[in-house]
Amino acid sequence: MLQPTPRRLTTVVAAIVGGLATDAAFPGLGLWPLAFVGVALLFLALGRDSARWNALIGFLFGLAFFLPHIAWAEYAVGPVPWFALSIAEAGFVGLFAAGWSWARRGAAIRHRAHLQVPTFAILWVGVEELRSVWPFGGFPWGRLAFSQADAVTARWAWAGGVPLLSAVVVVAGVCLALAVLAVRRLDLGTASGAVLVGLAVVGSGLLVPLDTRAEEGTLAVGAVQGNVPNRGLDSFAQEREVLENHVAGTERLADEVGSGTLDLVLWPENGSDVDPRVDEGARRAVDRAAQAVDAPVLVGTLEYPSTGGRYNVALLWDPQEGPLAAYAKQRPAAFAEYVPMREIARRFSDAVDRVRRDMLPGDEVGLVEVPSERLGRIVPIGVGICFEVAYDGIMREGVRAGAEIVVVPTNNATFGVTDESTQQLAMSRIRAIEHGRATVQVSTVGVSAVITPNGRVTRSTDLFTADTMVADLALRTGLTPATRYGDVVAWTFRALAVVVVVAGAAGAARLRREASAGRQRAAGPRATSRQPAVR
Structure with a gap:
């Protein structure tokens, strides 16, 4: 599915509003559904094809999110460290946005909305994992999962830990964005389907069993x-x-x-x-x-x-x-x-x-x-x-x-x-x-x-x-799936994030070669007819 190319100013505004909305989902205001809105606005803001421009848009989203989110750093150590840390963390969001630009250039993802949803989520979680371990041991503050403590989606942490819960939030947000795009095309059937899928993803947390009983006294x-x-x-x-x-x-x-x-x-x-x-x-x-x-x-x-x-x-x-x-x-x-x-x-x-x-x-x-x-x-x-x-x-x-x-x-x-x-x-x-x-x-x-x-x-x-x-x-002594296999889940997201970026870039390169070869074949007979006769 090709997304209509938004204007540059529109993408800037959407990114900034999206970052602020995402921060509002966390404790403070604690409006956890706004995490989905923030992700949706970021997805829409990254509608242009340029990886450089999208990296800038991702960076603006990151600044709009991290500056208010870690404002406590300014209180503790002053404005320079606070601003420096916000810039560094916003840079990871810029990296994610560039990676998304490369990943979706492959034909399989570019033309299939249902593949864009998991790809966007995989990349987001992959970058969350990266900034949680690097540099200097990482800084995991502000992962989307931590906005969901009051939400039914939080139950997914039992199944796959923070990476899976963050992915669930992103999937719901992208479904909301796809619904908005469908409404713009007056495709109400697709829009309602995307909304229903998003609601199902959010509500699916109710299916996750949580046991609170004492097992050992x-x-x-x-x-x-x-x-x-x-x-x-x-x-x-x-x-x-x-x-x-x-x-x-x-x-x-x-x-x-x-x-x-x-x-x-x-x-x-x-x-x-x-x-x-x-x-x-x-x-x-x-x-x-x-x-x-x-x-x-x-x-x-x-x-x-x-x-x-x-x-x-x-x-x-x-x-x-x-x-x-x-x-x-x-x-x-x-x-x-x-x-x-x-x-x-x-x-x-x-x-x-x-x-x-x-x-x-x-x-x-x-x-x-x-x-x-x-x-x-x-x-x-x-x-x-x-x-x-x-x-x-x-x-x-x-x-x-x-x-x-x-x-x-x-x-x-x-x-x-x-x-x-x-x-x-x-x-x-x-x-x-x-x-x-x-x-x-x-x-x-x-x-x-x-x-x-x-x-x-x-x-x-x-x-x-x-x-x-x-x-x-x-x-309690029983181990949840997240406790048993959490490291496997994390490494799976990390590996898939690399795979989708490389596959998208390779697919785009193949398309460029095929297009170039097609232009050469089309130009071949005309070029031959213009060659001067050998005397």
Whole structure:
């Protein structure tokens, strides 16, 4: 199906409106159906044949999306890093648009609307996968799947994880775009068919089974949001006050539920930036908290090895024995927790020097084993610290290793009252569905929440308040299809994205050769008749 060539100005406007609409689908406004509208507008905006022009249009869509979507970066580190990151991520959307231009030039896709739908989705997910791993470990924020936590489509995360859910969103959006094109041709039959297919795709999530039942009993868990003295980058300058806030919150929790009634208490990332294993004052404070509730406490702290650098650690602290186990964050955030190419980066912003000591990556799976006297066994819990919740492999590996619940300790204090925290909560909800695990997001300042295995929030806190939560979490050991085969799904999309671009480019080249040969054959007799006679 050949799409009518839109005017350049029309494509620019459609791209910008599409990017803004897509951002509005995410937490903040949270109008999740607008994700389909945004994809549809991008599809229509890429109606011209020029790969260069379409790359520009994709870039504009990306800017219109990422600038508001990660505005929390401007609050945390200033306008230059925020704008630089938005430009970099918008560049990936430009790459996608160029790839789509090449892929659809093959005759098979160019003239068949039903092939354009999966091709557009495959390419989009392929580029989402690329920007999630590269450069510097990738930046998975803003994947379309994370806009769907409140939608019925979210259930598809159970079947194929974030890549499949993003693909479902794109398919529905392209169907909407094809319906618009059909209406313009006054082809109401095709338009209604495209709309029905899109609605069927969205509604198909209802067919995906989600089980929330406990398979291995329940774990009584408390979570402490201790709050911080100040907002922004200086919020942890008073690290001992932050520690005391979480000790006090734990003692209040013990007063509310009674000592010894909980199996585990969760503190957020940076709950104690003073390592209680090496600092006597911090040790006494954490001991006091753990002994008050008479339960192990998962403490967010920092470890400073003698060789330099630092580790971001989730440390399990027993009320009698002290430190039992620890997990070190595997994926520190580039330019926030460590600074690659520091000398070059400093030329653009001196904010890089706020990271005085680079964070080191941990090398073990996000799994902490919690002894439960009540259950009479060890309960493995999956841990993904802060931004790690956005990375498919890190969360999947923990559940594969045996995690029966998932915990996301995080620190959102540096982002103020922006949408960063609720965006992260949406990711945690998608992970709960993806792996069929009860999940707790626990933040220094909020939003903290308890999430059932089907992604429903049962308890949550407000931003910049001191609060606690208690819940009996279902312990589950069964593996969802996404947990078992998620890496296969991701690599399939990556491989198919390359295949469709190469196949489209090869098909277009073949068509050009055939057209050239046809012109030469047509010109042959005339050229021969004009040759002068040999004397």
